[in-house]
Amino acid sequence: MDEAVRSFGVQLRHWRRLRGCSQLALASEAAVSTRHLSWLESGKAQPSRAMALRLARHLDVPLRERNRWLLAAGYAPLFAERALVGAAADPAISPWRDAVQRLLDAHDPAPAMALDRHWNLVAGNRMAVTLLAGVPADLRGPPLNLLRVSLHPRGLAPHVVDLPGWRAHALHRLRRQIQATGDPGLADLLALLRSESSDGSSAASSPSPGRDDDAAPEPVLSLSLDWPGVGRLDFITTVTVFGTPADITTSELAIETLLPANPETAERLRRIAGA
Numbered sequence: 001m002d003e004a005v006r007s008f009g010v011q012l013r014h015w016r017r018l019r020g021c022s023q024l025a026l027a028s029e030a031a032v033s034t035r036h037l038s039w040l041e042s043g044k045a046q047p048s049r050a051m052a053l054r055l056a057r058h059l060d061v062p063l064r065e066r067n068r069w070l071l072a073a074g075y076a077p078l079f080a081e082r083a084l085v086g087a088a089a090d091p092a093i094s095p096w097r098d099a100v101q102r103l104l105d106a107h108d109p110a111p112a113m114a115l116d117r118h119w120n121l122v123a124g125n126r127m128a129v130t131l132l133a134g135v136p137a138d139l140r141g142p143p144l145n146l147l148r149v150s151l152h153p154r155g156l157a158p159h160v161v162d163l164p165g166w167r168a169h170a171l172h173r174l175r176r177q178i179q180a181t182g183d184p185g186l187a188d189l190l191a192l193l194r195s196e197s198s199d200g201s202s203a204a205s206s207p208s209p210g211r212d213d214d215a216a217p218e219p220v221l222s223l224s225l226d227w228p229g230v231g232r233l234d235f236i237t238t239v240t241v242f243g244t245p246a247d248i249t250t251s252e253l254a255i256e257t258l259l260p261a262n263p264e265t266a267e268r269l270r271r272i273a274g275a
Contacts, residue, residue, distance in 0.1 A: 008052065008072040009043040015059045016041075018182060030058045049075045062181050063251045081248035084114075084122055093249070097123075103255060104128075109273035110259050111235075117252035118185050119147040119174075127273060131156075131227075146256065147174065151193055161224035161232065167197070222261055230268050234261040 016026055023041075027034040032051070039045035040055075047055070052073045056066045067077035082090035084097050104112040104125040111128040113121055120143035124132070132144065139148065139155050149155040151167055160166050171193065178186045225233045235258035245251035260266040 007043055008047060008069060009041045011065070011069055011072055012055060013041045014182070015056075015061050015065070018179070019059050021059065026055070026058060030054050047073050049073070053078070062183075063245065063248045065182070067248075079246075079248050079251075084249055084253070096250075100253070100255075101125075107257050107259075109269040110257060112255060112257040113146060115146055115254050115256055116143075117181070117183065118189060119145050121146055122253065127269065130272060145189070147189065148193060148196070152196055156225070159225045159227060161226055166223060223258065227268075230272060232265075233268060234265045235259060236261045 016023070023034050023037050027037045030037075032055075036045060040047055040051075049070065052069050052075070053066065056069050061069065063079040064081070067079055070077055082093050084090075084093065084100075089097070100114055101123055104114060104123060107127075108125050109127045111131055112125045113128045114123040116122055120141070121132075132140070132149065135144070135149050135155050139152055147170055150160070151157055151163075151170060157163055171190065174186060174190050174193070177183070178190065223235045223237055225235070227233050238257045238259060240255040240257070242250050242253065260269055
Protein backbone atom coordinates (compact mmCIF):
# COMPACT_ATOMS: atom_id res chain seq x y z
CA MET A 1 0.00 0.00 0.00
CA ASP A 2 1.24 3.49 -0.81
CA GLU A 3 2.74 5.21 2.23
CA ALA A 4 0.60 8.32 1.70
CA VAL A 5 -2.69 6.40 2.06
CA ARG A 6 -1.77 4.06 4.88
CA SER A 7 -3.96 4.30 7.94
CA PHE A 8 -2.66 6.18 10.96
CA GLY A 9 -2.34 2.94 12.91
CA VAL A 10 -0.22 1.29 10.22
CA GLN A 11 2.10 4.29 10.08
CA LEU A 12 2.37 4.49 13.87
CA ARG A 13 3.25 0.82 14.16
CA HIS A 14 5.76 1.08 11.29
CA TRP A 15 7.66 3.98 12.85
CA ARG A 16 7.54 2.53 16.37
CA ARG A 17 9.14 -0.67 15.10
CA LEU A 18 11.60 1.27 12.94
CA ARG A 19 12.77 3.07 16.08
CA GLY A 20 13.02 -0.20 18.01
CA CYS A 21 10.50 1.05 20.56
CA SER A 22 8.01 -1.19 22.38
CA GLN A 23 4.41 -0.16 22.96
CA LEU A 24 5.13 0.03 26.68
CA ALA A 25 8.16 2.30 26.21
CA LEU A 26 6.35 4.64 23.82
CA ALA A 27 3.26 4.79 26.02
CA SER A 28 5.42 5.70 29.00
CA GLU A 29 7.34 8.41 27.11
CA ALA A 30 4.23 9.93 25.53
CA ALA A 31 2.11 9.71 28.70
CA VAL A 32 -0.60 7.58 27.12
CA SER A 33 -1.97 4.21 28.25
CA THR A 34 -0.67 1.10 26.49
CA ARG A 35 -4.29 0.12 25.87
CA HIS A 36 -5.04 3.35 24.01
CA LEU A 37 -1.78 3.06 22.05
CA SER A 38 -2.72 -0.48 21.06
CA TRP A 39 -6.13 0.74 19.92
CA LEU A 40 -4.52 3.48 17.85
CA GLU A 41 -2.28 0.95 16.10
CA SER A 42 -5.12 -1.47 15.45
CA GLY A 43 -7.43 1.25 14.15
CA LYS A 44 -9.97 0.84 16.97
CA ALA A 45 -9.38 4.47 17.93
CA GLN A 46 -8.41 7.62 16.07
CA PRO A 47 -5.99 10.08 17.65
CA SER A 48 -6.60 13.72 18.38
CA ARG A 49 -4.42 16.12 16.41
CA ALA A 50 -2.35 16.80 19.53
CA MET A 51 -1.88 13.07 20.20
CA ALA A 52 -0.75 12.36 16.62
CA LEU A 53 1.86 15.12 16.85
CA ARG A 54 2.96 14.01 20.33
CA LEU A 55 3.59 10.43 19.23
CA ALA A 56 5.37 11.62 16.09
CA ARG A 57 7.62 13.87 18.17
CA HIS A 58 8.56 11.07 20.58
CA LEU A 59 9.38 8.77 17.65
CA ASP A 60 11.37 11.54 15.92
CA VAL A 61 9.29 11.17 12.77
CA PRO A 62 10.46 13.52 9.96
CA LEU A 63 8.21 16.53 9.36
CA ARG A 64 7.25 15.28 5.90
CA GLU A 65 5.96 12.07 7.45
CA ARG A 66 4.19 13.95 10.25
CA ASN A 67 2.05 15.62 7.60
CA ARG A 68 1.11 12.16 6.34
CA TRP A 69 0.20 11.09 9.86
CA LEU A 70 -2.09 14.09 10.19
CA LEU A 71 -3.76 13.38 6.84
CA ALA A 72 -4.26 9.73 7.77
CA ALA A 73 -5.84 10.82 11.05
CA GLY A 74 -8.21 13.20 9.25
CA TYR A 75 -6.43 16.50 9.90
CA ALA A 76 -4.87 19.12 7.66
CA PRO A 77 -1.07 19.06 7.22
CA LEU A 78 0.80 21.38 9.57
CA PHE A 79 4.28 21.73 8.10
CA ALA A 80 4.84 23.75 4.94
CA GLU A 81 7.23 22.84 2.12
CA ARG A 82 8.50 25.83 0.15
CA ALA A 83 10.86 25.79 -2.81
CA LEU A 84 14.22 27.33 -1.98
CA VAL A 85 15.60 27.85 -5.49
CA GLY A 86 14.47 27.71 -9.12
CA ALA A 87 11.46 29.08 -10.92
CA ALA A 88 9.14 27.97 -8.12
CA ALA A 89 11.24 29.57 -5.35
CA ASP A 90 9.06 31.08 -2.64
CA PRO A 91 9.74 34.84 -2.24
CA ALA A 92 8.71 34.61 1.41
CA ILE A 93 11.86 32.71 2.30
CA SER A 94 14.28 34.73 0.18
CA PRO A 95 15.92 36.27 3.30
CA TRP A 96 16.53 32.79 4.64
CA ARG A 97 17.83 31.62 1.24
CA ASP A 98 20.23 34.58 1.18
CA ALA A 99 21.41 33.68 4.69
CA VAL A 100 22.20 30.14 3.55
CA GLN A 101 24.21 31.48 0.61
CA ARG A 102 26.13 33.82 2.92
CA LEU A 103 26.95 30.84 5.12
CA LEU A 104 28.27 28.93 2.11
CA ASP A 105 30.27 31.91 0.84
CA ALA A 106 31.82 32.44 4.27
CA HIS A 107 33.66 29.10 3.91
CA ASP A 108 35.37 30.16 0.66
CA PRO A 109 37.90 29.00 -0.50
CA ALA A 110 36.80 25.76 1.19
CA PRO A 111 34.02 24.06 -0.83
CA ALA A 112 30.58 24.27 0.79
CA MET A 113 27.23 23.05 -0.54
CA ALA A 114 23.59 23.05 0.55
CA LEU A 115 21.91 19.69 -0.15
CA ASP A 116 18.32 18.48 0.00
CA ARG A 117 17.18 15.20 1.57
CA HIS A 118 18.19 13.21 -1.55
CA TRP A 119 21.71 14.70 -1.73
CA ASN A 120 20.76 16.98 -4.62
CA LEU A 121 22.68 20.24 -4.85
CA VAL A 122 20.55 23.24 -3.87
CA ALA A 123 23.30 25.87 -3.68
CA GLY A 124 27.06 26.08 -3.49
CA ASN A 125 29.87 28.55 -3.04
CA ARG A 126 32.45 29.52 -5.66
CA MET A 127 34.91 26.71 -4.85
CA ALA A 128 32.19 24.05 -4.96
CA VAL A 129 31.20 25.28 -8.43
CA THR A 130 34.87 25.19 -9.50
CA LEU A 131 35.44 21.61 -8.33
CA LEU A 132 32.24 20.42 -10.00
CA ALA A 133 32.83 22.29 -13.26
CA GLY A 134 34.54 19.31 -14.92
CA VAL A 135 31.69 16.89 -14.24
CA PRO A 136 29.98 15.78 -17.48
CA ALA A 137 26.74 17.57 -18.28
CA ASP A 138 24.61 14.42 -17.95
CA LEU A 139 25.80 14.00 -14.35
CA ARG A 140 25.30 17.67 -13.45
CA GLY A 141 21.55 17.36 -13.92
CA PRO A 142 19.70 19.32 -12.80
CA PRO A 143 19.58 18.19 -10.19
CA LEU A 144 23.23 17.40 -9.50
CA ASN A 145 23.39 14.59 -6.96
CA LEU A 146 26.54 14.97 -4.88
CA LEU A 147 26.78 11.34 -3.79
CA ARG A 148 26.35 10.10 -7.34
CA VAL A 149 28.93 12.55 -8.69
CA SER A 150 31.45 11.64 -5.98
CA LEU A 151 31.21 7.91 -6.75
CA HIS A 152 30.60 7.84 -10.50
CA PRO A 153 33.53 6.70 -12.69
CA ARG A 154 32.96 9.74 -14.93
CA GLY A 155 32.50 12.07 -11.98
CA LEU A 156 34.88 12.72 -9.10
CA ALA A 157 35.65 9.04 -8.41
CA PRO A 158 38.89 8.98 -10.50
CA HIS A 159 40.24 11.80 -8.30
CA VAL A 160 39.38 10.21 -4.93
CA VAL A 161 42.59 8.85 -3.38
CA ASP A 162 40.88 6.15 -1.27
CA LEU A 163 37.84 5.41 -3.40
CA PRO A 164 36.85 2.10 -1.74
CA GLY A 165 37.03 3.71 1.69
CA TRP A 166 35.04 6.74 0.58
CA ARG A 167 32.42 4.56 -1.10
CA ALA A 168 32.08 2.41 2.01
CA HIS A 169 31.50 5.51 4.12
CA ALA A 170 29.04 7.08 1.66
CA LEU A 171 26.92 3.95 1.28
CA HIS A 172 26.95 3.30 5.03
CA ARG A 173 25.79 6.86 5.68
CA LEU A 174 23.07 6.50 3.07
CA ARG A 175 21.85 3.22 4.57
CA ARG A 176 21.61 4.89 7.98
CA GLN A 177 19.55 7.70 6.47
CA ILE A 178 17.20 5.17 4.88
CA GLN A 179 16.78 3.42 8.21
CA ALA A 180 16.13 6.71 10.01
CA THR A 181 13.70 8.21 7.49
CA GLY A 182 12.18 5.33 5.54
CA ASP A 183 12.49 7.54 2.45
CA PRO A 184 11.96 5.47 -0.74
CA GLY A 185 13.84 8.11 -2.77
CA LEU A 186 16.98 7.40 -0.75
CA ALA A 187 16.52 3.67 -1.30
CA ASP A 188 16.34 4.32 -5.05
CA LEU A 189 19.52 6.39 -4.82
CA LEU A 190 21.32 3.57 -3.01
CA ALA A 191 20.33 1.11 -5.75
CA LEU A 192 21.54 3.54 -8.42
CA LEU A 193 24.90 4.08 -6.70
CA ARG A 194 25.45 0.35 -6.43
CA SER A 195 24.60 -0.18 -10.08
CA GLU A 196 27.01 2.56 -11.18
CA SER A 197 29.90 1.42 -8.99
CA SER A 198 33.17 1.77 -10.86
CA ASP A 199 34.73 -1.38 -9.45
CA GLY A 200 31.85 -3.54 -8.28
CA SER A 201 29.54 -3.43 -5.27
CA SER A 202 31.87 -5.64 -3.26
CA ALA A 203 34.29 -2.74 -2.95
CA ALA A 204 31.93 -0.99 -0.60
CA SER A 205 32.45 -3.69 2.03
CA SER A 206 36.13 -4.39 1.38
CA PRO A 207 39.02 -2.70 3.16
CA SER A 208 41.02 -0.20 1.18
CA PRO A 209 44.38 -1.34 -0.19
CA GLY A 210 47.11 -0.74 2.34
CA ARG A 211 44.67 0.10 5.14
CA ASP A 212 45.51 -1.33 8.56
CA ASP A 213 42.17 -2.38 10.06
CA ASP A 214 43.79 -2.67 13.50
CA ALA A 215 45.10 0.89 13.39
CA ALA A 216 43.44 3.58 15.48
CA PRO A 217 40.69 5.31 13.49
CA GLU A 218 41.06 8.91 12.47
CA PRO A 219 39.22 11.35 14.79
CA VAL A 220 37.11 12.61 11.87
CA LEU A 221 36.37 11.39 8.37
CA SER A 222 38.69 12.71 5.70
CA LEU A 223 38.39 12.89 1.92
CA SER A 224 41.45 13.24 -0.28
CA LEU A 225 41.37 14.24 -3.94
CA ASP A 226 44.23 14.07 -6.42
CA TRP A 227 43.38 17.16 -8.45
CA PRO A 228 44.87 17.62 -11.93
CA GLY A 229 47.40 20.42 -12.12
CA VAL A 230 47.07 21.16 -8.40
CA GLY A 231 48.08 18.09 -6.40
CA ARG A 232 46.54 16.40 -3.42
CA LEU A 233 43.69 18.07 -1.56
CA ASP A 234 42.97 16.67 1.91
CA PHE A 235 39.61 17.59 3.41
CA ILE A 236 37.77 17.11 6.66
CA THR A 237 34.08 16.66 5.93
CA THR A 238 31.49 18.37 8.13
CA VAL A 239 27.70 18.43 7.98
CA THR A 240 25.53 21.18 9.46
CA VAL A 241 21.78 20.85 9.95
CA PHE A 242 19.25 23.24 11.43
CA GLY A 243 18.51 22.33 15.03
CA THR A 244 14.93 23.65 15.27
CA PRO A 245 13.37 23.39 11.81
CA ALA A 246 9.91 24.87 11.44
CA ASP A 247 9.08 23.57 7.96
CA ILE A 248 9.92 20.63 5.73
CA THR A 249 12.40 22.51 3.57
CA THR A 250 14.53 23.56 6.54
CA SER A 251 14.33 20.18 8.23
CA GLU A 252 15.69 18.41 5.15
CA LEU A 253 18.48 20.82 4.24
CA ALA A 254 22.10 20.01 5.11
CA ILE A 255 25.24 22.12 4.67
CA GLU A 256 28.15 19.92 3.54
CA THR A 257 31.56 21.56 3.96
CA LEU A 258 35.01 20.31 2.95
CA LEU A 259 37.50 21.97 5.29
CA PRO A 260 41.23 21.84 4.47
CA ALA A 261 42.88 19.19 6.65
CA ASN A 262 46.38 20.69 6.43
CA PRO A 263 48.17 23.93 5.48
CA GLU A 264 49.18 22.52 2.07
CA THR A 265 45.56 21.99 1.09
CA ALA A 266 44.59 25.44 2.36
CA GLU A 267 47.30 27.00 0.21
CA ARG A 268 46.33 25.00 -2.88
CA LEU A 269 42.70 26.07 -2.45
CA ARG A 270 43.81 29.70 -2.29
CA ARG A 271 45.76 29.20 -5.52
CA ILE A 272 42.73 27.67 -7.23
CA ALA A 273 40.52 30.53 -6.02
CA GLY A 274 42.98 33.09 -7.31
CA ALA A 275 43.42 31.46 -10.70
